[in-house]
Amino acid sequence: MEVVVVGAGVGGLALAQGLVANGVRVRVYERDSGPRQRNQGYRIHIDDTGGRALAEVLPPDVRRRVVETACHPGDLLAGFDSHLAPLFEQTFPVTDPDAVGAVDRYAFRRALMTGLDDVVHFGHEFVDYADTGDGRVEVRFADGRTTTADVLVGADGVGSRVRARLLPDFEVADIGVRCVYGKLPLTDAVRAHVPAAFLRGFCFASDGSGRGAAFAPVLFREPPEEYGDYLMVVFTGTPQALGRSDEELFALDPRELWQVVVAGTEGWHPSIRAIVAAADADSAFPITLRSCTRIEPWRTGRVTLLGDAVHPMTPAAGAGANTALHDAALLTGALSGGGPLVDALAGYEREMIGHARQVVADSLRRAEQMFGTTAVEPAAPADRGPDAP
Ligand SMILES: Cc1cc2nc3c(=O)[nH]c(=O)nc-3n(C[C@H](O)[C@H](O)[C@H](O)COP(=O)(O)OP(=O)(O)OC[C@H]3O[C@@H](n4cnc5c(N)ncnc54)[C@H](O)[C@@H]3O)c2cc1C
Structure with a gap:
């Protein structure tokens, strides 16, 4: 079986690591021209869900690289008014010296690329896919190149073009x-x-x-x-x-x-x-x-989705990357477990959607508390900002 992943972000790379470790052939296509393009560094908090997923999918050398390039774990969550009068405080004792509590997105992606030189192909902007008629999927890129695979995974973030093709009515608010x-x-x-x-x-x-x-x-x-x-x-x-x-x-x-x-x-x-x-x-x-406000199941085929592509959410719960890692671990299990492919993908989609619905609802609740907004309007389709969130 051959898997093509569109998007070398947090989720796509974790999936590729898991598949390679399980002997599944995988290629990742990323639109950026190289790993250094754009100012991509910002802090991502890794919670227990993300930590467990990393432990599941990463081989020991890659896991070590992630730990080495992560941040020293923090132990505080606190709120203040604008004059720094404390409003609330929560502390978290750090017990594991190898904990991955937070990462810089750029350093994290570099660590997740360890050993994937022949797997990740930069400068490939996905534009469309089509059924080949013989059970495979043809994947098309902006410069006219094409490739085929047994499974296509859209891990191409909040502005996902794979999702736009698969679920044209999906709303991002x-x-x-x-x-x-x-x-x-x-x-x-x-x-x-x-x-x-x-x-x-x-x-x-x-x-x-x-x-x-x-x-x-x-x-x-x-x-x-x-x-x-x-x-x-x-x-x-x-x-x-x-x-x-x-x-x-x-x-x-x-x-x-x-x-x-x-x-x-x-x-x-x-x-x-x-x-x-x-x-x-x-x-x-x-x-x-x-x-997103709703994630509805779709008819399972050879194209599936992972991470922000299928459950874009506010960063208020610090859970977007962690949920993408959770998806990557689930999909690794589904694609390397043997058995009929469509059943495996259907199982993945069911579990992924069930989990993501809860996290999205929590992130909307927290955004309301944090920003005091409840207004949800259909979003403009245009990509904005370095990661187009
Ligand atoms: C400031 C900020 C802070 C955040 N903090 C946290 C946090 O603390 N904890 C947390 O869990 N989450 C956090 N998030 C959210 C987190 O960054 C995302 O949820 C996570 O990156 C999603 O991973 P992904 O792999 O689904 O998508 P991404 O990491 O966005 O990766 C998508 C990839 O697909 C590529 N791509 C897009 N379109 C195409 C195309 N057409 N063809 C080929 N490639 C394409 C992109 O270039 C990108 O590399 C934060 C986000 C922001 C902006």
């Missing part, structure tokens, strides 16, 4: 919140001025008028060549709270965009102002928060 993402490189001088809590885990400050800012440290065990430790800074609000329409916000260059954050945090605690002033404005990018 705009939850009404925009994020401006940025980073503060953590030099020794900067570190001394960052509130201690911000270096311990995920902290969220909000000014009570619909604007908020999240801070979370990326303290590498072993940093990538390209950059070192940083503090992730994510400013959030509705277009009204940010004082910019989408047309304005998404037309700004990174430095202009960061000025929206500088203006939005005026009057906040001096430590937050100092972080925002010192951040790397060139790394700023905007994101529209989107979520």
Whole structure:
């Protein structure tokens, strides 16, 4: 059996590792021209679900690489007002020195690519697929190249074109919140001025008028060549709270965009102002928060979906990547277990959808608590931002 995966993101790469380890032939096609393209680094919290899935699919050498390039685990989740008065605090004792509590997305993907040089093919933008008539699927790329496989897996993220072809009525809703993402490189001088809590885990400050800012440290065990430790800074609000329409916000260059954050945090605690002033404005990018509201089963065939492609969700529960990893472990089991292919895929889809429905509902609930928005409108189809979330 031959499997083609579209998308070398978190879920597609974990699936490829699992299939290779189980002796299943797999090729991954990614539209980026190489692993270094775009500014893709941001912090991803890995929870127990994601950790278990990684332990299931990764061979020991790849798992070791993931641990080595992960962050030192944090032990805090805390909320503040915009003057840093504490609102709530939860601590998590770190007991396992090899724990993968958080990763940088770029470093994580590089680690997941370990040993997959001949499996991952960059510069292949998927555009369409068709039934070959003899039980295989033909996969078509933007430059006219084609390939065939027994199974096609769409792991191509929130703007998935595989999903658009398979489930044309699938709706991805705009939850009404925009994020401006940025980073503060953590030099020794900067570190001394960052509130201690911000270096311990995920902290969220909000000014009570619909604007908020999240801070979370990326303290590498072993940093990538390209950059070192940083503090992730994510400013959030509705277009009204940010004082910019989408047309304005998404037309700004990174430095202009960061000025929206500088203006939005005026009057906040001096430590937050100092972080925002010192951040790397060139790394700023905007994101529209989107979520699916319904995931309905479809008639199982030779094309299936995984990760954000089938259950895009808000990042409020920190669960999108973890759910993609969970899918990868499930699908690895289904495709390497023997037995009739369509039954195996049907079993995967049933279990994946059941799990994803719960996580999406939880992420919508948490987004409501965190951002105070309930409005859900159909999202514009255009891709926006580096990962088009
Ligand atoms: C700022 C931020 C913070 C987040 N924090 C967390 C967190 O703490 N915990 C968590 O669990 N999740 C988090 N998430 C969500 C998480 O990043 C996603 O859920 C996860 O990356 C989804 O994995 P995926 O493999 O499904 O898709 P992706 O990782 O998005 O990968 C999709 C891949 O497909 C490729 N692709 C797209 N279209 C095509 C095409 N036509 N042809 C070929 N290739 C294509 C893309 O280039 C990409 O490489 C966060 C997201 C953001 C933006």
